Amino acid sequence: MAKRTTAEKIRIFRSFFTGLKNVYGTYDTKTGRVRQVKEPVTDDVLLAHLAGKQSYGVYLLTGDKTNALAVDFDDDELCLPIAFQAGARRYGMSAYIERSKAKGYHVWIFFEKPVSARKARLVARKILADMEKLEIEIFPKQDSLDSEVSYGNFINAPLFGAIVLKGRTVFVDPAEQTKPYPDQWELLERMQRVPEVRLDAIITSCKLTEQNLINEKPIPEKHSETKNEASYFGLPPCARKMLDEGVSSNQRVICFRLAIHFKRSGIPYDLALVTLKAWALKNHPTNDKRIITESEIETQAKYAYTRSYRGFGCEDPAIAAYCDSNCPVYSHTKSVFSSGVCNNRTEDEIS
Ligand code: SF4
Known part of the structure; x- marks a missing residue:
């Protein structure tokens, strides 16, 4: 396991979990109460998170762009996160499963550069529609900030030091019964990030619009031996x-x-x-x-x-x-x- 300096860890962490620079979210580990902190996201803030002193929640949405997308599965049931990961893979994107702080999982997709949040959300909704799970929450929750949405919603970042040793807020390996990856930093360094052109290709080839997702009938009309017959893993x-x-x-x-x-x-x-x-x-x-x-x-x-x-x-x-x-x-x-x-x-x- 390669040793990394604190500065290297912060650099890696920031490259993934970055969003609004002057505000972040946190929660009280004793009461669970969440709050917004209107202060710069400094290296000390990230360090406090990694060291387990104060959690850091990232506001992913910056204008109409996002650097990452996370899908929030509330349940401890692993089928759905795996289905989402497999769905993303089917569309040529890598997705990573994180066991969240208390219950359930987040599935993350990271982008090479900040991408249109609308496109990222549209594609994530397509995968969820394929699973017949359109009700599942996606972060960022909005397509853009505007006069009515000043900050959007924060999502707790992974690797909160206070609970990492309990197997929480860590990326887990679905092939190993969701055991945490032994070296989270090594995993972060080799994670594949999705370029915006990939989102464009999916949107074009699936003719995706908000409206056709709402109207989507995921059950195909005709039986075919090779085609996915339904959704939620393509299962009948x-x-x-x-x-x-x-x-x-x-x-x-x-x-x-x-x-x-x-x-x-x-x-x-x-x-x-x-x-x-x-x-x-x-x-x-x-x-x-x-x-x-x-x-x-x-x-x-x-x-x-x-x-x-x-x-x-x-x-x-x-x-x-x-x-x-x-x-x-x-x-x-x-x-x-x-x-x-x-x-x-x-x-x-x-x-
Ligand atoms: S057994 Fe399953 S696949 Fe076959 S018709 Fe019934 S629900 Fe569909």
Whole structure:
């Protein structure tokens, strides 16, 4: 682990978490009360934050520009931050998950230079719309400062020294069950920043406007074997239900099917594994059966990711129990059951 001087740390930190220069936010670690401090964001302010003496919250919005964007997931449930990270990756952007100070996660995207906040927010909203989670909060919360918005809203910056050792306000590795990256500074130094032209490309290719995001119907009209069929990981309703609620039986079959859906949605194998392991903790097997083990999950995921399977498993009784007739695949699949298009596997076939 490379040693860095305090000055180097402040330089790195400032290059990521910079915004308005004469105001910042903070909170009282005992009462949780937040307040605004109308003073310059000096090196001492950042140092106090890193040392755990006083937290620093950054007002990201400067005019109509921002240097970074953060999406605030309130819940400790990891699926959504991972889905957002994967969604960003699908659009060619790196995003980083930070466990926030008390509960939930922030997912950050950093930019090479300050970019239009409107464009950054539009693209983030597109990813959230793909997930059917448009209600999730994005920082900055506005497109620009104006006579009615003097400062915008601050977001607590990562690496608040008072709670870093508790695994809070640190960037976590989704491939390692959200263990904090061992060297946060090394991670910051190698983080990839997104150029504004990438936002432009996404906006143009997706024909993004505020209005079409509001009107967006994320469910596609037609069934396709290769296209994402829905949202929230590109998952159909049955998979979302199984993920949200856990299951009580057929864990290996369902694990395999979920992995197939993840693969189809472009979720990388390591992220699929993390999500499946988090899902397993929600399972509530009956008849004294145990929860699927990590090694069983790995076996099923490996099957799904290394072999070629068609179909959604809709006709499988283990999956059909979670089916929703509003699913866009529903009518298509019902019509092909008899033709044997779906490649089904039973629990017995899965070893
Ligand atoms: S038709 Fe039913 S079982 Fe098939 S993908 Fe849709 S919700 Fe799932």
